[in-house]
Each structure stands twice: as C-alpha cells, then as structure tokens.
Amino acid sequence: MITIKNLNKVYITPNGGKITALKNINLNIEKGDIFGIVGLSGAGKSTLIRCINRLEEPTTGKVIIDGVDITNLNIRELRNARKKIGMIFQHFNLLNSRNVEDNVAFPLEIVGMPKTEIKKRVSKLLNLVGLEDRAKHYPSELSGGQKQRVGIARALANDPKLLLCDEATSALDPQTTKSILALLKQINKTLGITIILITHEMSVIKEICNRVAVIERGEIIEQGTVFDVFSQPKTLTAKAFLNRSAYELPDDINVNQTANRRLIRIFFPRDSARKPIISRMIRMFEVDVNILAGAIDKIQDQTFGTLTVEITGSKKQVSGAINFLYNENLEVEEVRKSG
Amino acid sequence: MDDIMSLLIPSVLETVYMVTFSTIIALLIGFPLGIILVITEKGHICEMPLLNKVLSTIINVCRSVPYIILMIVLLPVSRWIIGTSIGTTASIVPLSIAAAPFVARIIESSLKEIEWGKIEAALSMGASTLQIIFKVMIPETLPSLVLGITITVISVLGYSAMAGAIGGGGLGSLAIIYGYQRFDYKIMNITLVILIIMVQIIQSAGNGLAKKISKNR
Numbered sequence: 001m002i003t004i005k006n007l008n009k010v011y012i013t014p015n016g017g018k019i020t021a022l023k024n025i026n027l028n029i030e031k032g033d034i035f036g037i038v039g040l041s042g043a044g045k046s047t048l049i050r051c052i053n054r055l056e057e058p059t060t061g062k063v064i065i066d067g068v069d070i071t072n073l074n075i076r077e078l079r080n081a082r083k084k085i086g087m088i089f090q091h092f093n094l095l096n097s098r099n100v101e102d103n104v105a106f107p108l109e110i111v112g113m114p115k116t117e118i119k120k121r122v123s124k125l126l127n128l129v130g131l132e133d134r135a136k137h138y139p140s141e142l143s144g145g146q147k148q149r150v151g152i153a154r155a156l157a158n159d160p161k162l163l164l165c166d167e168a169t170s171a172l173d174p175q176t177t178k179s180i181l182a183l184l185k186q187i188n189k190t191l192g193i194t195i196i197l198i199t200h201e202m203s204v205i206k207e208i209c210n211r212v213a214v215i216e217r218g219e220i221i222e223q224g225t226v227f228d229v230f231s232q233p234k235t236l237t238a239k240a241f242l243n244r245s246a247y248e249l250p251d252d253i254n255v256n257q258t259a260n261r262r263l264i265r266i267f268f269p270r271d272s273a274r275k276p277i278i279s280r281m282i283r284m285f286e287v288d289v290n291i292l293a294g295a296i297d298k299i300q301d302q303t304f305g306t307l308t309v310e311i312t313g314s315k316k317q318v319s320g321a322i323n324f325l326y327n328e329n330l331e332v333e334e335v336r337k338s339g
Numbered sequence: 340m341d342d343i344m345s346l347l348i349p350s351v352l353e354t355v356y357m358v359t360f361s362t363i364i365a366l367l368i369g370f371p372l373g374i375i376l377v378i379t380e381k382g383h384i385c386e387m388p389l390l391n392k393v394l395s396t397i398i399n400v401c402r403s404v405p406y407i408i409l410m411i412v413l414l415p416v417s418r419w420i421i422g423t424s425i426g427t428t429a430s431i432v433p434l435s436i437a438a439a440p441f442v443a444r445i446i447e448s449s450l451k452e453i454e455w456g457k458i459e460a461a462l463s464m465g466a467s468t469l470q471i472i473f474k475v476m477i478p479e480t481l482p483s484l485v486l487g488i489t490i491t492v493i494s495v496l497g498y499s500a501m502a503g504a505i506g507g508g509g510l511g512s513l514a515i516i517y518g519y520q521r522f523d524y525k526i527m528n529i530t531l532v533i534l535i536i537m538v539q540i541i542q543s544a545g546n547g548l549a550k551k552i553s554k555n556r
Binding site (some may be wrong): 045053055078079080081082083085086087089091093094095097098099106107109110111138139141152158164324 | 395422456457459460461462463464466467470474475478479481555556
C-alpha cells in the first residue's frame with residue numbers, strides 16, 4: 001500500500017552546512033499493517049513520518065501511497081491527498097477556540113461537507129471514540145486521553161485509508177496510553193485503516209504493531225515483524241529498546257572469556273522459552289550455570305526469552321554445553337561488555 | 340457651563356468620529372499586512388522571504404516617521420482624497436496611514452502566538468492557506484488580537500489629539516486652542532479628564548471582550 005523509496009532528507013543550515021536527517025530510507029507497508037517506527041529522540045522518525053504527507057518535503061526519493069507518488073503532486077493535488085491521510089500528534093493540536101464537536105467537524109468543513117451531514121458524521125465519530133457526552137466541552141476541560149480521542153475522531157473524519165501517529169501516546173500516562181492503543185487497534189481492525197506510528201517507547205510497538213522498523217541517525221537499521229526484530233535484535237539500538245533488565249549487567253562483572261568460563265547471552269525464540277533447556281544442559285554436561293540476567297517477554301502472543309549466563313566447567317564440558325544450545329536452535333552470543 | 344458643554348460635546352463627537360474611522364481604515368490596511376507578514380515568513384504556510392523582507396522594511400520606515408511630520412507630509416494627500424486638508428475628516432487620512440503599520444505589527448505579533456502544531460494539524464488535513472488563516476490562525480489568537488486592537492484604538496486616540504495642532508478638530512484642538520493659545524487651563528483640564536475616561540473605557544471594553552472570548556479556552 002505504501003512504498004517509500006530511497007528517501008533522503010537533507011537540511012541546509014543557515015551557514016551552508018548540511019545535516020542529513022534521513023538517509024536512503026526504503027520501507028514497504030502493507031494494507032492493514034500497524035507499522036511502528038521506533039528510534040531514540042533525534043533519530044529522524046518525526047521527519048520520516050512528516051515526509052509521508054509532505055509536512056516535510058523530502059529532498060530526494062519517492063513516497064507512493066496506493067500507486068500515487070505523493071512527492072510528484074502539486075499543492076492542490078497534495079491537499080486532496082492529505083484529506084485521505086489522517087494524522088494525530090503528541091500534543092494533540094486541537095483548536096482551543098472550538099469545542100469537541102467543532103474540532104471534529106473541522107476537517108469536514110475543509111472539504112466543504114454540508115452542515116447537516118457534518119452533524120451526523122461528528123456524532124458517529126464521537127461515538128466511536130467514546131466521547132458522546134463531551135461534545136460541547138472545550139479542549140481545556142478535557143484530560144490528555146480525552147484530547148487524544150478527539151484528535152483520533154478528527155483524524156478519522158474524512159474516512160482516511162491511512163493514519164499517521166506522531167508520538168501519539170508520549171504525553172500520556174501508561175494507563176491512558178493503553179486505552180488509546182486499544183482504540184487504535186480497534187480502528188485498525190474494524191475500519192481496516194493502515195496505521196503508521198512513530199514512538200520511542202518499546203511498549204507501544206509491542207502492544208499493537210505487527211511490523212517495525214528501527215531507525216538510528218536517519219537510517220533504518222532493522223525492519224521486519226515485531227517478533228523477529230525484538231526476539232533477535234541484531235543491532236545495539238534494537239537491543240536497547242528491549243527490556244533492559246535482560247541486557248544490563250552490573251559493572252563489576254568480569255567479561256573475560258576463557259575456555260573454562262564463558263559468559264553468554266541466549267535468545268529463546270518462540271516457544272522454546274517454555275522448554276527446560278538449561279536444566280537439561282546442566283545435567284548432560286555437568287557444567288555450572290550462574291544466571292546473571294534474564295527476562296521472558298511476550299510480543300503479540302508469542303513468548304521469547306533472553307538469558308545472560310556464566311557457564312563454568314572443564315574446557316570440554318563448556319564447549320559441549322554451548323554446542324548443545326546451538327543444536328537446540330537457540331541464538332547464542334558472547335557477552336563482551338555490559339549493556 | 341452651557342458654554343463649556345457646547346464646546347465639549349461637538350469635540351468629543353469629532354474625536355469619536357476620527358478615532359472610529361481611522362481605526363477601521365487602519366485595520367483594513369494593517370490587518371492583511373499583518374497576516375502577510377506572518378505567512379510569508381520562512382517556513383510558514385506561504386513562504387515568500389523577499390516579499391516579507393520588503394514589506395517589513397517599508398513598515399519599519401513608516402513607523403520611524405514621527406506622527407507630527409507624517410501629518411504635514413500627508414497634507415497634499417488629504418487634500419487630494421478628501422478635498423481639504425483641514426478638519427476632522429481630513430485628519431482621518433494621516434491618522435489611518437500612521438496607524439496602519441502599527442496595526443500590522445500588532446496583528447503580526449498576535450498571530451505569531453499560535454502554536455505551530457495547530458497549523459501543522461490543519462495542513463495535514465489538507466486545509467488551504469485561506470482556511471488556515473480564517474479557521475485556525477485568527478480564531479485561535481482572537482483574544483490577543485482584541486487586546487492588540489484595543490491598544491491600537493488608544494494609540495489612535497492619542498494621535499488624534501495631535502491632529503488638533505494642524506487644525507484637525509476634536510478634543511485635541513480644543514485643548515490646544517484653549518489651553519495653549521488662550522491659557523484657559525480649565526477647558527484644557529476638562530479635556531484631559533475626558534481623554535483619560537475615554538482611554539479607561541476603551542481599555543476596559545477591550546479587556547472585557549478578550550476575557551469573554553477566552554472564557555472557555
């Protein structure tokens with residue numbers, strides 16, 4: 001449905017310098033996806049999502065939505081295309097001069113819908129986000145979660161096929177975040193709207209996305225299904241977004257690897273997290289295993305675990321034990337330094 | 340007492356007439372200029388840096404000219420538009436022209452108070468430039484705009500008193516003719532009190548209106 005091809009964004013600073021905000025971005029987003037783009041602040045995710053509806057002009061590259069190259073449209077065509085792309089924001093960006101129903105009516109006024117139809121549509125939308133009883137309230141009288149619900153109703157007003165979420169839950173508390181994510185998921189399921197969201201919160205991705213891209217310094221460094229990317233992260237950034245308790249070791253842990261002592265991190269993909277592999281290994285090879293860190297995580301109903309252990313024993317025992325782990329189809333990596 | 344009243348009442352009406360029409364004309368010129376100053380800025384919804392620079396410079400030049408000089412310079416213009424350069428109607432011309440660039444700056448600074456995110460949200464919905472101006476920028480900054488216009492009215496009132504110096508009529512000429520030229524301090528003091536009351540009324544009305552608009556926000 002959405003293809004981003006060789007997208008680059010370069011800012012020219014006033015003194016003539018160049019800042020590359022996005023570097024050769026290639027993404028493919030399918031219809032019905034909830035696609036997450038995760039990265040630390042300053043990684044370029046905000047620029048990337050704004051390039052999709054051209055709130056930021058890409059320097060080079062293409063953004064193709066349903067076969068239409070957005071980057072080729074003139075301003076009039078772009079405005080029409082934007083009417084079918086909803087967007088919600090971290091700080092909601094509601095109009096304080098309008099009450100809830102008038103805020104939701106705003107995009108409908110823009111497309112010139114007749115007043116009576118607007119009224120019907122608005123009440124339907126407020127129903128969808130659960131704010132029927134707040135129609136006459138002003139944004140200043142609403143909680144953060146309610147404001148975002150208004151934002152969502154407003155973004156859905158013109159029946160978009162795509163919803164862009166710019167850190168939509170970052171200003172909300174965890175409880176409210178959960179309810180907003182549930183609403184987004186429901187919208188995705190019932191209305192079949194494709195959602196692209198950017199966030200710096202791993203929990204958001206785990207909660208609702210089916211696919212994810214990790215962005216760092218303007219580049220996509222990993223992408224795939226949420227489970228694959230986060231059960232076996234290849235890059236440090238992806239790892240940093242995982243449950244940190246599984247990765248962080250105390251500073252005073254000796255990370256020197258010897259033949260008699262190996263410090264390894266084991267990834268248990270999918271359902272192997274439920275099997276007693278470690279105890280079997282201990283019995284078979286008579287090694288000592290010291291568990292240093294670990295976590296079992298659930299992503300989209302799939303369990304996976306991460307375990308950092310110290311294995312000691314004779315040279316033969318230790319290497320045998322590690323081979324055993326490989327044979328059980330576990331990913332094993334040596335711990336080099338903490339973190 | 341009747342003598343004083345027969346002097347004061349027409350003067351007050353003249354002042355009200357001058358200030359009202361000058362403010363309206365100044366707004367008609369200055370309001371659009373203020374909008375243009377904002378939206379043509381770099382990165383805004385109708386980026387035109389050159390126009391912005393030129394307009395901004397012209398406004399600065401106009402605002403640098405002292406009002407008393409502007410009035411004299413504009414005498415021929417008044418004569419050309421109104422047919423005369425003396426009297427209340429004639430003084431509306433320099434008053435409007437002096438106040439317009441002031442209005443432009445006041446409107447500009449009010450409109451800039453809006454958070455960019457709101458404009459961005461409207462852009463993301465496909466709103467046109469005019470829709471953003473009239474449905475987002477102006478309504479969202481209305482309380483501040485009202486206060487800005489209040490300041491303008493009070494400034495124009497002050498300028499209108501100066502117009503008295505070149506035969507403009509109104510409370511200003513009354514104060515100058517009686518106070519300055521005839522040493523009749525009674526009339527001058529009454530004029531001053533009336534001006535003070537007018538300023539108070541205008542400011543209170545402006546504050547009240549702004550408060551009413553922002554009541555629910």
